[in-house]
Amino acid sequence: MKVRFIFPMWPKIPQQTPFTLPPLGVIQAAACVPEEHEVTLADENVEPVDLGEKADLVGISVMLTSQAPRAYELAEAFRARGRTVVLGGQHVTLCPEEALLHADAVVVGEGEGLIERLVLDHEAGRLRKLYRRDGHVDLSTIPLPRRDLLDKRRHYTQRGWEMVDLLQTSRGCRFNCYPCSVSWLEGGVQRMRRIEDTLADVERCGERIFLVDNSLDQDLAYQRELLGALAGSGKRWISHPIHPDEFMMKLARDAGWWYVYLAIYKINEQVRDRIRMYHDHGIAVEGTIMLGVDYHTEGFIRELIDFLLKIELDLAEFTVMTPFPHTRCWEQLEREGRIIDRDWSHYNAATVVYRPASIAPERLQDLYAEAWEAFYGMESQTARMGKLLLATLKTSGRRRRGPGGGG
Ligand code: SF4
Secondary structure, eight states: OEEEEEEOOOOOOTTSOOOOOOOSHHHHHHTTSOTTSEEEEEETTTSOOOTTSOOSEEEEEOOSGGGHHHHHHHHHHHHHTTOOEEEESHHHHHOHHHHHTTOSEEEESOOTTHHHHHHHHHHTTOOOSEEEOSSOOOGGGOOOOOGGGOOHHHHSEETTEEOOEEEOSEEOOSOOOTTOOHHHHHOSSOEEOOHHHHHHHHHHSOSEEEEOOSOOTTOHHHHHHHHHHHHTTTOEEEESOOOOSHHHHHHHHHTTEEEEEEEOOOOSHHHHHHHHHHHHTTOEEEEEEEEOOTTOOHHHHHHHHHHHHHTTOSEEEEEEOOOOTTSHHHHHHHHTTOBOOOOGGGOSSSSOOBOOSSSOHHHHHHHHHHHHHHHHSSSOHHHHHHHHHHHHHHHHHHHHHOTTOOO
């Protein structure tokens, strides 16, 4: 049987550098297909999807809510050509009834175990509409993602540099932050992958990795063990924050950490000190700044932008708060009747789709554009990112050659 996976096009934040990272969820799903079947993959973000290509089963991965309209369009187009279409991924788990309107079957929840069963059922001619998992998988049982399906040289390079590979070391989060659906999707307990499994996956990645775990800083013992293991891999890696003390910072730097995504909500000395600490350890900092929380007045947003310009962030990514389904944000705004736009293609974190509490929607949209302009007015994001990449390429060489190897 031939199984074709599709990762649909999704609308990028217009102000961002236009590069595409190799996807992870869809290759994790592809790894679940029993090996006797032929598996192919098309990422529409880097190549057109051939609707006419023969396939016994088409699996469309809908990671992002803003990807859903295009995913449904593709699903309908494949079905019109007689293909059997399955939809899965995070947005499908958030809104299964909606997805069911566009597919022959949907996978709801983590796909491992379900996808294998679905493929068997389809082969036997007894495909069901709904494959749902209640609860969560044991990460020691999941296969390694099919990284071989991605043509990195051809599709995932920027000016000749291979993009980072995405890698997950855990799932779930014990926090339940206001705009985030991770604990709803993956559970309120962090489940760690076994270190040996993570390392086996690391070995299959290129030189630079992005640990996509949204919150690594939940279990100190695990963080130490992970950093110890990564240190031997020789790879350079990006992540969200780890535990911010001197010991962990040094351990992480020596293990190849070079770049952190840091959510910044406040204007205070603690934020300034944290960024200084990262820089003192040679870690570049990209701030992720969400605008439009209820206490964000126009005055506060202007003050925040000024503050960000002073604290020497290497890069900044501005977004507007977005009420993704099954977040506390969505529950509140829905309850208060403040959601004004339900077109999922606008849920790209760059479009105001709700009525903010302290400012008009149009004004927030303008301030969002001004924030990008203020931060990158002097030097573009592409130029800044290029410098950071060059710096890490030089140090990657040093790490490969080892101490005293020059570079
Ligand atoms: S934002 Fe990060 S820390 Fe908060 S719930 Fe989501 S994953 Fe957890």
